[in-house]
Amino acid sequence: MRLTTIAAALALAATPALAQTxxxxxxxxxxxxxxxxxxxxxxxxxxxxxxxxxxxxxxxxxxxxxxxxxxxxxxxxxxxxxxxxxxxxxxxxxxxxxxxxxxxxxxxxxxxxxxxxxxPQTIIARPDFGPNTLKELIDYIKANGTKVTYAHAGLGAASQLCGMLLQTAIQTQITTVPYKGNGPIMNDLLGKQVDMTCDQATNTTGPITSKQVKAYAVTTKTRMSTFPDLPTADEAGLKGFEISxxxxxxxxxxxxxxxxxxxxxxxxxxxxxxxxxxxxxxxxxxxxxxxxxxxxxxxxxxxxxxxxxxxxxxxxxxxxx
Missing domain, CATH: 3.40.190.150 (Bordetella uptake gene, domain 1)
Incomplete structure (x- = not known):
């Protein structure tokens, strides 16, 4: 019997023992x-x-x-x-x-x-940003395009993916600003250095609760129990927009x-x-x-x-x- 055949047989015999222990x-x-x-x-x-x-x-x-x-x-x-x-x-x-x-x-x-x-993720902006609803935000972005600055935590980050999906949904390009993490993004958002972002509720709940940022929508099919008055993106006008x-x-x-x-x-x-x-x-x-x-x-x-x-x-x- 070849050594490879013996090795394969031993591996098969060992599998049940491995599972048992x-x-x-x-x-x-x-x-x-x-x-x-x-x-x-x-x-x-x-x-x-x-x-x-x-x-x-x-x-x-x-x-x-x-x-x-x-x-x-x-x-x-x-x-x-x-x-x-x-x-x-x-x-x-x-x-x-x-x-x-x-x-x-x-x-x-x-x-x-x-x-x-x-x-869920939440679409948020600096506290003094002009638009007050998601519809107003979409209209503002379409009117101003690349003048709007969007912060994200790097390629592949949840915030970057949400921004990419948003631009695709409204067929309008905005200026994206990459950061090395969510902390610096929030600091610059509060400091009014960038206009908006979209990020996990785990990162945005505190600033939304304390009204340090302006919240527009959540990105899942249902509303968050934490913010029952915050509409879903679909409810607020972005039909079919969903990312979790x-x-x-x-x-x-x-x-x-x-x-x-x-x-x-x-x-x-x-x-x-x-x-x-x-x-x-x-x-x-x-x-x-x-x-x-x-x-x-x-x-x-x-x-x-x-x-x-x-x-x-x-x-x-x-x-x-």
């Missing part, structure tokens, strides 16, 4: 963004709840750089044994087009394990089905955890419904978002490499 040591969850940011916070809350179901510690590792692609590549190369996972947001789907030379195929390099959050910052957990391609099931079951259990719900609520997001925290729903979301964003990014001609 998994997990027998700590799991690493890679966050492809800096510690302290929204994705890092969501990862730590999710990991803490998944640990209860798995009976093993989940260690968070921040692998930062290239819009999240460095951390994603780290997981794509990892052993498919369930001990190295990735948590990422909508940026994983847009990176498939934003980066023309990715070291992995986004559609096939990972096994989606389940969604964990779908957070969804997060999901992934394993490398080739992870055994039995291990995938244990991990996906742990995600579903986490979505039912009252502790997780409370901690998510504190950062202005909510867990997805348990029936959406499945590999099937997650896989469909990933592929549909890759296909949705590809023509928008190509039309804008904005690439990260």
């Amino acid at each position: 998994y997990p027998d040591h700590p799991i690493t969850m890679v966050v492809p963004f800096a510690a302290g940011g929204p994705t890092d916070t969501i990862a730590r809350v999710t990991a803490a709840s998944m640990q209860k179901a798995l009976g093993q510690q989940i260690i968070i590792e921040n692998a930062v750089g290239a819009g999240g692609t460095i951390g994603s590549a780290r997981v794509a190369r990892a052993a498919p044994d369930g001990y190295t996972l990735l948590i990422h947001h909508v940026g994983l789907s847009t990176a498939a087009t934003l980066y023309r030379k990715l070291p992995y195929d986004t559609k096939t390099a990972f096994i989606p394990l389940g969604l964990v959050t779908e957070s 910052v969804w997060h999901g957990v992934y394993a490398p391609k080739g992870t055994p089905p039995e291990v995938v099931k244990k991990l996906s079951d742990a995600i579903v259990a986490a979505m039912k955890d009252p502790d997780l719900a409370k901690r998510f609520h504190d950062i202005t997001t909510d867990p997805v419904a348990p029936e959406r925290a499945t590999p099937e729903v997650h896989q469909t979301m990933l592929i549909s978002e890759i296909d949705r964003w590809a023509p928008i990014i190509k039309a804008a001609g904005q690439y990260a490499d």
